[in-house]
Amino acid sequence: MATETSTVEKDYEFSAPQKVGHEKGSLTRIIQELVFTVDHKKLGLMYIGAGLIFFVVAGLMATMIRAQLFFPNNTFLEPAVFNRFFTMHGTAMVFLVGMPIIFGFANYLVPLMIGARDMAFPRLNAFGFWTFLFSGLLLYFSYLGGPGLYAAGSAPDVGWFAYSPLTSRAFSRGTSTDYWTLSLLMGGIASISTAINLIVTIVSYRCKGMTLGRMPLFVWLYLVVGFLVIIAVPPLTACQIMLMLDRYLGAAFFDTQAGGSAVLWQHFFWIFGHPEVYILILPGFAIASEVIPVFSRKPIFGYPIMVAATVMIAFLSLGVWAHHMFTVGMTSLGNTFFAISTMLIAIPTGIKIFNWLGTMYGGKIRLELPMMFCIGFLFQFLIAGLTGVILAVAPFTWQLSDSYFVVAHFHYVLIGGLLYTVFAGIYYWYPKAFGKMPNKKLGLLHFWLFTIGFHLTFAPQHVSGLLGMPRRIFTYEAGRGWEIWNQLSTIGVLIQIPGILFFVINLLYSYWKGKPAGDDPWDAWTLEWATTSPPADYNFAKLPEVKSRRPLWDLKHPDDPDWKYE
Amino acid sequence: MGNVKHQNQQGFLIAAFLLMLSPGALLANVSGSDYPMKRVTDIFDPQSLPAEMIMTPAMVVLWITLGIFVVVTTLLVFIVIRYRRKSSDDGSEPPQIYGSTNIELAWTVIPILITVVLILVTSRTIGEIQNKVFPENALHIRLVGHQWWWEIHYPQLGIITANEIHVPMSYRDPAKARPTRIDLQSADVIHSFWVPQLAGKTDLVPNRTNKTWIEPFEPGVYFGNCAEYCGTQHANMLLRVIVHTPEDFERWVAAQKAPIPAPVTSVELEGEKLFYSTSCINCHKVGDSVAQGIFGPDLSKLMLRQTIGAGVAPLDDKHLWAWVKDPQEVKVGCLMPNMQLLDAEVDSIVAYLKTLK
Numbered sequence: 001m002a003t004e005t006s007t008v009e010k011d012y013e014f015s016a017p018q019k020v021g022h023e024k025g026s027l028t029r030i031i032q033e034l035v036f037t038v039d040h041k042k043l044g045l046m047y048i049g050a051g052l053i054f055f056v057v058a059g060l061m062a063t064m065i066r067a068q069l070f071f072p073n074n075t076f077l078e079p080a081v082f083n084r085f086f087t088m089h090g091t092a093m094v095f096l097v098g099m100p101i102i103f104g105f106a107n108y109l110v111p112l113m114i115g116a117r118d119m120a121f122p123r124l125n126a127f128g129f130w131t132f133l134f135s136g137l138l139l140y141f142s143y144l145g146g147p148g149l150y151a152a153g154s155a156p157d158v159g160w161f162a163y164s165p166l167t168s169r170a171f172s173r174g175t176s177t178d179y180w181t182l183s184l185l186m187g188g189i190a191s192i193s194t195a196i197n198l199i200v201t202i203v204s205y206r207c208k209g210m211t212l213g214r215m216p217l218f219v220w221l222y223l224v225v226g227f228l229v230i231i232a233v234p235p236l237t238a239c240q241i242m243l244m245l246d247r248y249l250g251a252a253f254f255d256t257q258a259g260g261s262a263v264l265w266q267h268f269f270w271i272f273g274h275p276e277v278y279i280l281i282l283p284g285f286a287i288a289s290e291v292i293p294v295f296s297r298k299p300i301f302g303y304p305i306m307v308a309a310t311v312m313i314a315f316l317s318l319g320v321w322a323h324h325m326f327t328v329g330m331t332s333l334g335n336t337f338f339a340i341s342t343m344l345i346a347i348p349t350g351i352k353i354f355n356w357l358g359t360m361y362g363g364k365i366r367l368e369l370p371m372m373f374c375i376g377f378l379f380q381f382l383i384a385g386l387t388g389v390i391l392a393v394a395p396f397t398w399q400l401s402d403s404y405f406v407v408a409h410f411h412y413v414l415i416g417g418l419l420y421t422v423f424a425g426i427y428y429w430y431p432k433a434f435g436k437m438p439n440k441k442l443g444l445l446h447f448w449l450f451t452i453g454f455h456l457t458f459a460p461q462h463v464s465g466l467l468g469m470p471r472r473i474f475t476y477e478a479g480r481g482w483e484i485w486n487q488l489s490t491i492g493v494l495i496q497i498p499g500i501l502f503f504v505i506n507l508l509y510s511y512w513k514g515k516p517a518g519d520d521p522w523d524a525w526t527l528e529w530a531t532t533s534p535p536a537d538y539n540f541a542k543l544p545e546v547k548s549r550r551p552l553w554d555l556k557h558p559d560d561p562d563w564k565y566e
Numbered sequence: 567m568g569n570v571k572h573q574n575q576q577g578f579l580i581a582a583f584l585l586m587l588s589p590g591a592l593l594a595n596v597s598g599s600d601y602p603m604k605r606v607t608d609i610f611d612p613q614s615l616p617a618e619m620i621m622t623p624a625m626v627v628l629w630i631t632l633g634i635f636v637v638v639t640t641l642l643v644f645i646v647i648r649y650r651r652k653s654s655d656d657g658s659e660p661p662q663i664y665g666s667t668n669i670e671l672a673w674t675v676i677p678i679l680i681t682v683v684l685i686l687v688t689s690r691t692i693g694e695i696q697n698k699v700f701p702e703n704a705l706h707i708r709l710v711g712h713q714w715w716w717e718i719h720y721p722q723l724g725i726i727t728a729n730e731i732h733v734p735m736s737y738r739d740p741a742k743a744r745p746t747r748i749d750l751q752s753a754d755v756i757h758s759f760w761v762p763q764l765a766g767k768t769d770l771v772p773n774r775t776n777k778t779w780i781e782p783f784e785p786g787v788y789f790g791n792c793a794e795y796c797g798t799q800h801a802n803m804l805l806r807v808i809v810h811t812p813e814d815f816e817r818w819v820a821a822q823k824a825p826i827p828a829p830v831t832s833v834e835l836e837g838e839k840l841f842y843s844t845s846c847i848n849c850h851k852v853g854d855s856v857a858q859g860i861f862g863p864d865l866s867k868l869m870l871r872q873t874i875g876a877g878v879a880p881l882d883d884k885h886l887w888a889w890v891k892d893p894q895e896v897k898v899g900c901l902m903p904n905m906q907l908l909d910a911e912v913d914s915i916v917a918y919l920k921t922l923k
Binding site: 399 | 605606607608609610617619620623624627628630631634635638639641642645646649650651655659660661662663664665666669670673674677678681684685687688689691692693695696697713750754755756758760762763765766767768769771772773774776777789790791792793794795796797798799800801802804877898899
């Protein structure tokens with residue numbers, strides 16, 4: 001039957017008149033499809049693909065940084081080159097890796113999970129992707145275009161949070177800071193347009209029967225992320241515009257030499273910057289909340305409180321920004337307020353960790369690749385959360401702030417937390433996106449090498465921080481007790497690199513040589529597994545109708561459906 | 567007890583006698599290089615009051631988080647091992663549990679209680695450190711951050727120096743205590759004062775005066791760094807705090823206030839002439855001479871310091887020569903340009919600089 005159909009299609013294609021160079025599979029055709037597409041699945045994969053490419057570039061910069069810090073008084077990198085590397089590494093990892101990858105997952109999965117045919121505004125979706133992509137290219141173009149009129153600059157070297165007045169024209173000559181500003185402005189536009197699209201899609205395009213209370217947790221978390229983006233990104237955009245006004249039109253918002261305020265920038269930046277942390281980690285939670293139940297063979301434990309905890313985290317995350325500023329000389333009342341609000345976040349976050357454990361408890365845990373990365377995530381995010389509680393103790397943070405302890409903390413959050421769930425998500429939905437199973441052996445090599453390398457890189461940084469090593473230094477004197485910890489850290493990177501190589505090899509190998517996956521290889525429960533792998537254009541031939549949070553469970557267990565208990 | 571005190575006095579007298587005999591030794595003692603060098607800045611080995619006070623909430627939170635870590639990790643490992651799907655599994659689904667209000671309530675309330683404890687401990691320490699009341703005799707310092715060095719003023723004493731903060735030690739006996747309060751300012755971008763064994767960090771923000779304080783109890787040379795990224799040479803914006811015994815501190819003050827000896831030898835005189843006829847004086851200050859520049863470090867008592875270039879190199883003939891020849895070789899990107907001096911000119915200027923003590 002199947003062969004018959006394809007023969008018929010083939011005949012038709014040959015008989016159809018075609019322009020030269022536009023044959024299916026030709027390069028022109030592929031480029032055309034990528035550039036003109038408004039399909040949420042293609043855009044989602046392009047987001048993730050672009051994010052992974054930037055990830056490799058920014059990761060190589062981090063490798064250079066680690067190589068420089070292997071020896072005290074090392075002269076491998078010039079100070080200016082080192083400073084550009086850590087600025088570009090940080091900026092790229094947050095804005096060009098984290099943001100596109102989380103939006104990629106949202107794009108690909110949200111319409112499928114809510115039983116919709118596409119995002120609400122497909123062309124806005126494409127606009128968001130291309131704006132993001134060119135914002136990234138603009139940032140990296142600074143390496144070529146940055147010297148500008150003054151022959152000073154090249155790539156930005158002001159750090160990823162670019163504290164004023166280091167960014168004013170007196171201290172940052174040339175145009176490198178402007179590349180940074182413009183790139184983030186563009187990236188902000190892309191993020192806001194995608195967030196609006198996401199909210200509208202989730203609110204208006206759910207299939208029949210999918211009430212808010214029946215949405216997969218993944219979708220719930222992305223709804224919250226959408227709102228956080230809309231609230232958090234405009235302050236960033238505003239302060240970028242103010243910085244441009246300072247630099248070129250003689251305004252003095254942040255220019256201290258003209259009476260501006262250096263601390264004002266920090267307020268603007270961290271009012272964006274702290275919710276941004278949750279914008280990045282909530283999608284990690286979203287992926288974990290899908291993967292852990294499926295591989296434990298149990299529904300998520302305490303769905304309502306998981307939703308409540310997410311909303312609580314989002315709400316609290318808007319009121320903790322000044323814990324990045326415990327050292328700027330706030331009053332004792334200010335410091336106390338932000339210490340308290342920060343500690344409160346530990347409560348809903350703790351609830352989440354316990355609920356994931358509760359989901360696994362009493363289940364039948366299948367240790368497939370996605371689940372292994374989720375278990376890694378749980379362990380590492382526990383550490384990251386606990387160092388977060390430690391950093392909420394403001395007096396202790398007077399010691400730890402801007403030290404390597406903080407570097408270790410947020411790498412445990414963003415790599416140990418976010419990146420591990422991203423790997424879990426990629427292995428989990430790879431069969432859906434490409435119709436092929438990822439290779440388990442290559443995946444295991446990836447998991448173990450990367451996990452060992454990751455801990456070896458970042459665990460020692462807690463210690464060097466406690467021994468007084470500040471971040472962002474291109475060199476250090478011998479005898480301060482930091483050598484061994486830095487050397488361990490650099491060796492860790494050398495173990496991470498082959499881990500990432502195996503990941504990339506796995507993606508390519510499985511695409512061509514992987515075992516066919518079928519529609520529902522993991523025996524999962526949400527709507528994306530009800531359609532073909534990869535899903536056809538417009539996803540569903542007939543829009544589905546759901547009665548519970550796990551529509552496929554209901555189908556597979558008609559005798560014991562979920563809707564009886566919810 | 568009395569005997570010990572007597573011995574100490576005797577030791578002090580002998581030391582003082584020896585110091586009087588040897589001007590070189592006197593110099594070393596004033597610069598503080600005889601004291602133990604506290605290079606390893608372990609924050610768990612605090613030597614001063616605010617750093618010690620920080621340890622209270624720090625240890626509380628470390629023990630609590632360690633406890634949580636052990637409990638949750640054990641739980642995670644147990645669950646993964648115990649509920650792993652066995653090879654003999656029949657393929658049936660486990661019981662479907664949707665949640666439990668009581669259990670969820672338990673793991674909400676317990677964290678709340680822990681958080682309340684942490685909040686109380688934290689708030690108390692914040693208040694104790696930030697609202698410190700200083701005794702009349704507290705030493706006052708004004709610390710100004712520059713790209714990439716520290717300018718140090720002693721308003722009570724009329725002393726200006728750079729990169730090495732000299733303070734007297736304090737005593738736990740409140741009657742003898744002498745803390746040092748520090749006003750923090752910046753001339754350009756944001757820097758951060760961090761000497762881990764003495765106090766947590768506080769930023770030096772332009773257009774703003776921040777306050778911090780230290781109250782060390784052990785003589786020594788304490789190492790620190792600028793802790794807020796401030797541009798190219800952020801890494802080499804190092805700081806030393808030299809904690810003196812009260813007697814040594816008075817000696818240091820006297821040495822700082824003593825007139826600068828006039829250059830004697832012909833090469834020193836030649837160096838002086840060069841120093842005052844090139845642009846050195848645009849940025850550097852030397853006593854009451856015409857050299858009153860404010861952009862670079864005050865050089866009046868240069869030879870009483872341990873390092874040059876904010877700690878980038880030790881202060882010795884070789885490094886001083888290299889610095890004067892081309893600061894960009896020693897500390898690339900620093901704001902002092904290469905003055906294009908001939909080697910002979912560098913010789914004389916170094917000879918002159920070595921008279922500044």
